[in-house]
Amino acid sequence: MRDWIFKIHIYAGLLCSPYLLIFGLSSLHFNHKFTTPAEDTVSWTHPLQLDSSIEKRQLGLAVRDSLGLMGWGPWWEVRQSDEETRVQVVRPGKRYDVRMPVGEGIAYVEETRLGYWAVVNSLHATMRLPNAPFMSLWGVYTEITTWVVLFSAASGIYLWTARRSERRIGWILMASGSGTSLLLIIYITVWG
Amino acid sequence: MYEVIRKVHLYTAMILLTFVLMYFISGYVLIHRDLMPEGETDKETVRLPLSTTHVASPNDLSGYLQETLEIHGKPAPPRQLKDGRVRFDYFRPGDYSRVTVSAEGDSVVHLRELYGARQTLIGMHRMHNYGGNILYQLWVLLYDLASLSLILFGLTGVYMWYKITQDVWSDGLCLQSAMGMQQPPSFSWCTQSNP
Numbered sequence A: 001m002r003d004w005i006f007k008i009h010i011y012a013g014l015l016c017s018p019y020l021l022i023f024g025l026s027s028l029h030f031n032h033k034f035t036t037p038a039e040d041t042v043s044w045t046h047p048l049q050l051d052s053s054i055e056k057r058q059l060g061l062a063v064r065d066s067l068g069l070m071g072w073g074p075w076w077e078v079r080q081s082d083e084e085t086r087v088q089v090v091r092p093g094k095r096y097d098v099r100m101p102v103g104e105g106i107a108y109v110e111e112t113r114l115g116y117w118a119v120v121n122s123l124h125a126t127m128r129l130p131n132a133p134f135m136s137l138w139g140v141y142t143e144i145t146t147w148v149v150l151f152s153a154a155s156g157i158y159l160w161t162a163r164r165s166e167r168r169i170g171w172i173l174m175a176s177g178s179g180t181s182l183l184l185i186i187y188i189t190v191w192g
Numbered sequence B: 001m002y003e004v005i006r007k008v009h010l011y012t013a014m015i016l017l018t019f020v021l022m023y024f025i026s027g028y029v030l031i032h033r034d035l036m037p038e039g040e041t042d043k044e045t046v047r048l049p050l051s052t053t054h055v056a057s058p059n060d061l062s063g064y065l066q067e068t069l070e071i072h073g074k075p076a077p078p079r080q081l082k083d084g085r086v087r088f089d090y091f092r093p094g095d096y097s098r099v100t101v102s103a104e105g106d107s108v109v110h111l112r113e114l115y116g117a118r119q120t121l122i123g124m125h126r127m128h129n130y131g132g133n134i135l136y137q138l139w140v141l142l143y144d145l146a147s148l149s150l151i152l153f154g155l156t157g158v159y160m161w162y163k164i165t166q167d168v169w170s171d172g173l174c175l176q177s178a179m180g181m182q183q184p185p186s187f188s189w190c191t192q193s194n195p
Helices: A002-032 A056-067 A116-122 A135-161 A164-191 B002-031 B058-068 B117-125 B134-179
Strands: A040-047 A084-091 A094-101 A106-113 B042-049 B086-092 B095-101 B107-114
Touching: A002 A116, A002 A135, A002 B134, A056 A084, A056 A094, A056 A106, A135 A164, A135 B002, A164 B002, A164 B117, A164 B134, B002 B117, B002 B134, B058 B086, B058 B095
Parallel strands: none
Antiparallel strands: A040 A106, A084 A094, A094 A106, B042 B107, B086 B095, B095 B107
């Protein structure tokens, strides 16, 4: 039994180790902002006729689909005036600012490439990306990794209990490190 | 070397176990929003006459407001609004306060929101950036250490797997060639109890 648990611990961990690296790096980046996003822009145009019956909240999504882009088209970035309509489509590492002058039938797209760190950050627990079927696999990977981490914690403790020579130091570290962390979490949440 | 790496892997896990688990559990709640009910948010807005003109700097004012209005949480950097008001935000998991000081410095508007269990967990996940009192600094330090530990678990895990398989395969091949056995190599040597 212990042998099997060890095998699952090590192979499941191996499967998820790339995710852990990305997760660790992106978590650190959230806290320290190693770099500011790059702002390399490329401009292009594309013929586009929008159905006038589309609701304002759906415009970003409609433009995204018409231009064959992947990502989200947030409704709060839609701007409409008598002269033009502006929407934004965002995806990990890229932002598309789309301007559509009324009556021209052309979308003027400014594509901003935000750089490598923006992609790493976006991979932090992204479950899916609209119009990107393969990104659903990343969601599956996220799901698997979460369960593997929970399993690894439990199985790690189980495997440790077999090592009599490390019981004392293990208890000391768990009580001082994890015990203190638990108290800190409770204290901050209740009285902080 | 293997033994040192194994100990680093194990001991780091034992020290940071709670924080790593907290981040994965709260992250899971964050990405599966239907897992827990939204819960009710108690909102309360109060307008108070409060003179703040005697407090010189925005950071001092932040502390003064926190003390006077008995606000909990980690203060965020003050924000000057275009109309002259100054906004102060305070946050801890499950509890958010926003205090807006009038441009004249004679009154404040205090908005307080108390969240349910789900938002409290999500709040734990989102408490980044150094600032606030020593306990909040410690929280963010542990957050950093938990992040580093994920990188460490990944790298040390791969190292240990590499060493184990290298040894096991070489042992297994030696055994097979020496004894003509066709058994697959076993991991049992690395999991057996030591005295």
